[in-house]
Amino acid sequence: MTTTEIAAPRSPRTRGNGTNWEKWGWLYMRVSGVVLVVLIFGHLFVNLWQGTGVSAINFAFVAGKWADPFWQWWDVIMLWLALIHGGNGMRTIVNDYARGRTTRGILKIAILAAVAILIILGTLVVFTFDPCIGNPSSDALIQLCAAH
Amino acid sequence: MWLSTEASTIMGGLFVSVQTAGTPPKASKKKPRPAGTLYRGHEGMWSWVFHRITGVAIFFFLLVHVLDTALVRVSPEAYDAVIGTYQTPIMGIGEVGLVAAIVFHAFNGLRIILVDFWSKGTRYQKLMFWIVIALWVLTMLAFVPRHLTNVFSH
Numbered sequence: 291m292t293t294t295e296i297a298a299p300r301s302p303r304t305r306g307n308g309t310n311w312e313k314w315g316w317l318y319m320r321v322s323g324v325v326l327v328v329l330i331f332g333h334l335f336v337n338l339w340q341g342t343g344v345s346a347i348n349f350a351f352v353a354g355k356w357a358d359p360f361w362q363w364w365d366v367i368m369l370w371l372a373l374i375h376g377g378n379g380m381r382t383i384v385n386d387y388a389r390g391r392t393t394r395g396i397l398k399i400a401i402l403a404a405v406a407i408l409i410i411l412g413t414l415v416v417f418t419f420d421p422c423i424g425n426p427s428s429d430a431l432i433q434l435c436a437a438h
Numbered sequence: 439m440w441l442s443t444e445a446s447t448i449m450g451g452l453f454v455s456v457q458t459a460g461t462p463p464k465a466s467k468k469k470p471r472p473a474g475t476l477y478r479g480h481e482g483m484w485s486w487v488f489h490r491i492t493g494v495a496i497f498f499f500l501l502v503h504v505l506d507t508a509l510v511r512v513s514p515e516a517y518d519a520v521i522g523t524y525q526t527p528i529m530g531i532g533e534v535g536l537v538a539a540i541v542f543h544a545f546n547g548l549r550i551i552l553v554d555f556w557s558k559g560t561r562y563q564k565l566m567f568w569i570v571i572a573l574w575v576l577t578m579l580a581f582v583p584r585h586l587t588n589v590f591s592h
């Protein structure tokens with residue numbers, strides 16, 4: 291005897307093994323969103339509002355911030371949360387508009403690749419940062435790098 | 439016999455109306471107005487449209503931004519040259535647009551979260567949209583003059 295299985299209305303979409311990935315993605319958007327408000331507003335406050343804002347930013351400014359592990363971790367957490375949040379949001383949009391399996395597949399692989407590469411790059415940049423490459427451009431840097 | 443049905447469903451906490459069944463009758467001379475359903479043309483729809491556009495814009499900015507920041511590993515000169523372009527008037531105006539997008543997306547994101555998790559969220563979703571707009575205007579009023587002063591006088 292055979293039966294045709296029709297899923298009950300509103301049953302979760304799982305990929306066989308029972309993990310409801312769409313639900314966790316949905317939750318991630320909300321949890322990361324709340325944290326990102328704090329991280330991004332803090333980032334913009336320090337880099338665009340304090341002092342003379344954007345006109346004060348240069349290599350020495352970044353060296354000053356990343357001398358403190360607090361700002362290193364702030365930036366790395368912001369990097370991971372924002373890229374995964376944005377990438378997952380872009381995935382939703384591709385699912386909404388891209389027609390055809392191949393187009394959708396290519397676009398989603400491109401998003402995944404961009405997110406993965408930039409997360410690795412950005413994390414390496416923060417943790418391997420060297421304030422003493424090139425010619426030290428400010429008094430603070432000259433002092434710091436003389437000790438090396 | 440021509441029939442039109444409208445189904446209202448709740449998706450992702452927002453009201454979404456789905457128009458089904460056919461085209462409007464030919465006899466009708468009235469232009470169909472977008473605001474014909476609970477959703478279309480109202481606060482819920484615009485908040486979704488803006489949220490989506492700002493989300494995409496911020497994503498593309500971030501792709502470039504991680505790359506320009508990575509120049510600190512190349513040389514101070516390379517980084518200073520690129521960040522110097524952030525300090526020009528044209529980019530300064532672009533940054534106003536970026537901040538406008540991020541501030542809307544952030545406040546409206548919090549609104550979406552309240553619609554989803556707060557028991558009264560759906561009842562106040564329209565009011566909350568206007569609160570988002572008000573907070574957005576206030577933030578921009580504080581930010582824009584200060585930012586443009588920095589950009590144009592340094």
Ligand code: HEM
Nearest residue numbers: 337347352355365368369372412413415416500504507533
């Ligand atoms: C015009 C506005 C902005 C300016 C002037 C700016 C400036 C900077 C600067 C100077 C850095 C170097 C490190 C630091 O200062 O913490 C940086 C890093 C970073 N910014 Fe921004 N930022 C802006 C907007 C944003 C926005 C809207 C986001 C989030 C969507 C963001 C995300 C990041 C991340 C993730 C890093 C770390 C990059 C890495 O790990 O290599 N920034 N930004």
Ligand code: HEM
Nearest residue numbers: 319323326327372376379380382490493494496497544547
């Ligand atoms: C500032 C804090 C942020 C908050 C509170 C926030 C909130 C949200 C929420 C709750 C959603 C889910 C909407 C839904 O499921 O219907 C969402 C979607 C999205 N977010 Fe964010 N977000 C923030 C930052 C960002 C950043 C930095 C990016 C880009 C890197 C981004 C890009 C997107 C995209 C592309 C979507 C998909 C939009 C859609 O499906 O229409 N968001 N955001």
